Amino acid sequence: MMESDISIVVLSLQIALIATAVTVPVAMLVALLLSRKNFRGRFVLDVFVSLPLALPPVVIGYVLLWIVGTNSWLGQLEKLLFGSTIAFTWIAAALAAGVVSLPLIVRSFTVALDGVDPRLEAAARGLGAGPLRVFFAVTLPLAYRGVIAGSLLGFVRALSEFGATIVVAGNIPGQTQTVPSAIFTRISSGDMDAAWRLAFVSIALAVVTLGVHNWLLRRALGRMSSNSGIRQ
Amino acid sequence: MISFELQITRPGFSLDVAGEFGEGITSIFGPSGAGKTTLLNCLSGLVRPTSGFIEVNGNQIYSEASNVWIEPEKRRFGMVYQEGVLFPHLTVKQNIEFGWKLIPHSDRHLNPLEITEILGLYDLQSRMPEELSGGERQRVAISRAIALSPKLLLLDEPLASLDVPSKTSIINYLRRVHDEFNIPMIYVSHSVSEVLSLASSAMLIKDGKGKGFGRPADLLLAASVNGSGLDMFENIMEGVVAGSAEHLTKVRVAQIEIAVRKQNKKVGDKVLLSVGANQLIITPEEPKLLSARNVLKGCVKEIWSNNGEALAEVDIGSKIMVELTEASVKDLGIVVGQEVFLVFKSSSVKVFDA
Incomplete structure (x- = not known):
């Protein structure tokens, strides 16, 4: 690997990590709403967070660009905060990566939370634990494998994001050029060896992450079906 | 002493009960679907009724009229469910101490270790719930609820999924708990046998309505809950x-x-x-x-x-x-x-x- 390769991989990992770190809490809130609450608009929320899964990433990028771009009120706010809009910066790349990984994380979290018996949470409330403590002392410890698995899945998705990123963040070397967009550039310029090097890095990262993900998920499902004090 | 008057009106289900329970073990009994568990959930705070009030030792914990609603975690009622509902990721000891750790030191009137001994769980403290028998789980659930030094113990069919020897032993433990700790209990059951063995007073519920309150045997005969239910006593x-x-x-x-x-x-x-x-x-x-x-x-x-x-x-x-x-x-x-x-x-x- 060459030095330029390493800096591209590091930037990609940074963007994907930040995207995942921001998306995970949001996804947890959405998953808690979907799994635990019965409210008006539940269906709409479900469709809305799943939308990035069904849309072409280019469309997501375009919508994001429109939202964060110069002309919107958000754009004005960004100018006030950062001096310019976040379009075509690494923040936009992280935003794009976060949005496309959101539905995957929400889905994994919802499954993980559905596997936790709500009666355990009710019991914890009765024993004096407030909602926040119930979440951290009961819900999360029982769902943690699914939560880690979902976060990893979101992370690989963020890492492999291309379509939305290139529209909203561009392909600026050293600033917004991630592994997928660098591969695209190298293929376009006919530099096949260099493209392959990064492709192998992508494959290796994906295989390792998915391997851990599947292992965790299998253990999480094993736990759910085993008799854990409650007959199913 | 707990007194309440609760109404729930929902499509397909209604509850309209009032009661005043004192010391000792009060049984709420009636056929399945009568609203026993819903009543218990209202008392514990898991379900908010449509209207009414709940008062414990003179303190309002719920009143629709004055918009008072104490959250379940602030009520300090011990709950025991049908199937234990133990935290599967915690040991027996950690389960028992879960609620105890959350109450202020000054309110910790009972020592978890003492409870553990009385309920015969001393040797099982480091076990995980999945390693326990049904009867042992239920004893842990009872200990966990008592460790809270609760103002009231609410038991929802705690013996329903146990075999006969475990039932017999838990009934005996519950009597001991009652004698040792003097915690008023509300005991939901549809079993004549359990009601007669444990309760000093009973309330009959049918179709979401209170149908009577008094000595268990009086009510049981009048109600004949399970047809000729007495043969199983x-x-x-x-x-x-x-x-x-x-x-x-x-x-x-x-x-x-x-x-x-x-x-x-x-x-x-x-x-x-x-x-x-x-x-x-x-x-x-x-x-x-x-x-x-x-x-x-x-x-x-x-x-x-x-x-x-x-x-x-x-x-x-x-x-x-x-x-x-x-x-x-x-x-x-x-x-x-x-x-x-x-x-x-x-x-x-x-x-x-x-």
Whole structure:
């Protein structure tokens, strides 16, 4: 690997990590709403967070660009905060990566939370634990494998994001050029060896992450079906 | 002391009950779907009623009129559910201490270790819930609720998914809990046997409405919850093995000795005895020359009758329920206060480890 390769991989990992770190809490809130609450608009929320899964990433990028771009009120706010809009910066790349990984994380979290018996949470409330403590002392410890698995899945998705990123963040070397967009550039310029090097890095990262993900998920499902004090 | 008046109106379901429960064990009983569990959930704070109020020792914990609603975690009612609902990721000790750790030091009136010992869980403290039997799980659930030093213990069919020996042993533990800790209990059940063995008063619920409140036996006969539900009543007694003869073992219960089938036990071993109310014969005169090994003198404390069925409470040192018919009560001339003899075979007594 060459030095330029390493800096591209590091930037990609940074963007994907930040995207995942921001998306995970949001996804947890959405998953808690979907799994635990019965409210008006539940269906709409479900469709809305799943939308990035069904849309072409280019469309997501375009919508994001429109939202964060110069002309919107958000754009004005960004100018006030950062001096310019976040379009075509690494923040936009992280935003794009976060949005496309959101539905995957929400889905994994919802499954993980559905596997936790709500009666355990009710019991914890009765024993004096407030909602926040119930979440951290009961819900999360029982769902943690699914939560880690979902976060990893979101992370690989963020890492492999291309379509939305290139529209909203561009392909600026050293600033917004991630592994997928660098591969695209190298293929376009006919530099096949260099493209392959990064492709192998992508494959290796994906295989390792998915391997851990599947292992965790299998253990999480094993736990759910085993008799854990409650007959199913 | 808890008093409440609760109404829930939802499509397809309504609840409208009022009650005032004092010390001791109060049973809420009635057929499945009557609203027993919903009532309990309202009391514990998991379900908010449409209207009404709940007052505990003079403090309002819910009032729709003055918009008071104390969250379940602030009520400090111990809850015991049908299937334990133990935290599967925590050990027995951690389960028991879960609520105890969350209450202020000044409110920790009971020591978890002491509770653990009373409920016979001392050796199981480091186990995980999945390694426990159904009866052990339920004992952990009870300990966990008591460790909270609750103002009230709410039990929702805690024995429904247990086998007979575990049921018998838990009933005995609950009695002990009641004697030791003096926590008022509300006990939801549809089992006549449990209600009669444990409760000092009972409330009958049917179709979401309170149908009566009073002494358990009065209500049970009037309601005949399970059709002729009395045949399933088991008298449960705690005893100590006093000695064994060739084919019999004698068990000492309070001041009396009861002969049971020969047990493989040592003198001094604690056991639980269970005799069905329908396994007992009652007679006003001392019988002679009988094959039955147990003839015990007692005094009739109360008689209830309804629809041809009758139930007599006889004090033989411990209280025993005897099932008979209205006709035999009349023919034998049995009245309250009378001295009678109870007769039953040694083989009618089921013996369990205490």
